Amino acid sequence: MANYKMILQYDGTRYRGWQVLPAELTIQGKLQDVLSKMAGYQVEVTGSGRTDAGVHAKGQTANFHLREEWDEDKILFYLNQYLPEDIAVCEVKRVDERFHSRYQAVEKTYLYRIHTGKIPEVFERRYVYDYTEPLDVNRMRKAAEYLCGTHDFKSFCGNKKMKKSTVRTISRIQIKELPGEIQIYYTGNGFLQNMVRILTGTLIEIGDGRRTPEDVSEILEAKNRERAGYTAPACGLTLLEVIYGKMVCNK
Amino acid sequence: MANYKMILQYDGTRYRGWQVLPAELTIQGKLQDVLSKMAGYQVEVTGSGRTDAGVHAKGQTANFHLREEWDEDKILFYLNQYLPEDIAVCEVKRVDERFHSRYQAVEKTYLYRIHTGKIPEVFERRYVYDYTEPLDVNRMRKAAEYLCGTHDFKSFCGNKKMKKSTVRTISRIQIKELPGEIQIYYTGNGFLQNMVRILTGTLIEIGDGRRTPEDVSEILEAKNRERAGYTAPACGLTLLEVIYGKMVCNK
Structure with missing residues (x-):
């Protein structure tokens, strides 16, 4: 297992907020869709916290686990290629297994x-x-x-x-x-x-x-x-x- | 007759450009619609030049004639109240009768x-x-x-x-x-x-x-x-x- 931290920007206008909701457009949902497509299995994304519907981010942080090691730049490139134009990933970095973007935010x-x-x-x-x-x-x-x-x-x-x-x-x-x-x-x-x-x-x-x-x-x-x-x-x-x-x- | 000069901003994304076109969304068309509604008769707006479909402006200049004298702030307020949120008027000023926003642009x-x-x-x-x-x-x-x-x-x-x-x-x-x-x-x-x-x-x-x-x-x-x-x-x-x-x- 490899743990990756990412920094995100999004224009929240179109979204029902961060947290995944059935049949709703959400930031977490979009990220999980693209990452799961990339990995070939369901990937879960943990954010530093939820943002409300319509709220924007210039430095939201999230992390996710992959079963195998991936090149950071490859993940970054894949995400930005398949995410809609109102979400961008600025950085992807492999981090310690124990890193949790919500619990460890200070x-x-x-x-x-x-x-x-x-x-x-x-x-x-x-x-x-x-x-x-x-x-x-x-x-x-x-x-x-x-x-x-x-x-x-x-x-x-x-x-x-x-x-x-x-x-x-x-x-x-x-x-x-x-x-x-x-x-x-x-x-x-x-x-x-x-x-x-x-x-x-x-x-x-x-x-x-x-x-x-x-x-x-x-x-x-x-x-x-x-x-x-x-x-x-x-x-x-x-x-x-x-x-x-x-x-x-x-x- | 009173001649008014205005300075405009617009996000051109939704528009077919500056120039009025039948049944198309244009900047000049929108401005003429709102000004004509305000005046109660057809008002024509002359721009410093046309901008193409999708082009934006932070300082487009235009002028228009009204049959009677209107308060500049009243026109400014009316326009910004009724124009869509991707067009804004920054300034309205009464100018010399002979002012022409296209011919006199240097x-x-x-x-x-x-x-x-x-x-x-x-x-x-x-x-x-x-x-x-x-x-x-x-x-x-x-x-x-x-x-x-x-x-x-x-x-x-x-x-x-x-x-x-x-x-x-x-x-x-x-x-x-x-x-x-x-x-x-x-x-x-x-x-x-x-x-x-x-x-x-x-x-x-x-x-x-x-x-x-x-x-x-x-x-x-x-x-x-x-x-x-x-x-x-x-x-x-x-x-x-x-x-x-x-x-x-x-x-």
Whole structure:
């Protein structure tokens, strides 16, 4: 058995998300189809985490096992030849047998792009969320300070039946103001279902004046999804990078 | 009568080009539909030039006449509200009655993007042309020197029945080499039908070794479309900017 790690990009617009679903177009499903065709037997792909329907990725990481050793470049070439044009594999590397792209991920960075300009964005329209009300970035930055650190993010979890721990650590939230666009970068050790989108919806409600930065402490304490802001649309979100610890040595 | 100049962006992927055609989706057609609905009578839009089917624009310029004076911002807002999401109007300005967006254009800049990287381009895939053979940029730059200046570009004209002058002046061709991408910027006083795409196809054939930079002089002299290179695909081409002389004073 040989274990391969790959780095992926995708435009999530057409997809029902990462996770394989019967009779639905998904990223994991597409990857498994092409890899299984290549190998001649069913290959399972494990992602660093699921991305929601419509969410994009520039650095999603996944791994899969093959029964025999394959040349890394051959796999890379085969995948890019047979995958649709909205999914690309940037890198394939043979890794230690024990490498698991979900369990061993130590940090992830997401980017949420809010288009605030008055002129519609033609070329990036699939990758931004249009928000035309004025947003006070300083209020959003102040709110972000309350969110950073280790907290129970139950109020920011889209899955109400979540039974496992909802404690996560956000190490950094960086908010960049560009002409006509606000970019929010989230880095943390893991994110719950819809969490980045609910964090963004909450920051938007603070930025447009509906809530105050100080409300964040109360929302966190409430441990109740109803108290946080709305779920910002999937189209504005991109998974940028997944970081692994040193123990992931290459073969 | 009031004359308005507008600056436009569009993703040309879905369109049969700029020029209105019966029962076809065109940029000019869409603009005329929306403006006519706004005005309540048929409005004609004049572009700085036609773009081919599939060609994009970041700074196409056009003008139109209205029977009465309208607020510029109102027109801008109306257009962006009713145009499809792959066309945007960036600016609307009332201009001198005599302004004509085609006759008075003194210079245009086009960008042709060639994706040369091995990893498919996911997010910019609609705006680049994939070319996987190695290209020698220095050969292409040398060839570009022969193309600059005032020449009869008949060999680079896609319309074989062209009766008007095929003499044009290219003031500058800049070739930028980025990781996985070659960008060619063309600036000139005007371009013939398909000219930028034929220039690009010829530069590619020089870059990949099929022709030499010195072949350009002979191609120009031949005044024969058959002698130049192939017509590079429309998707890689974007009209970046149209420059007007000083006489275009605002109202």
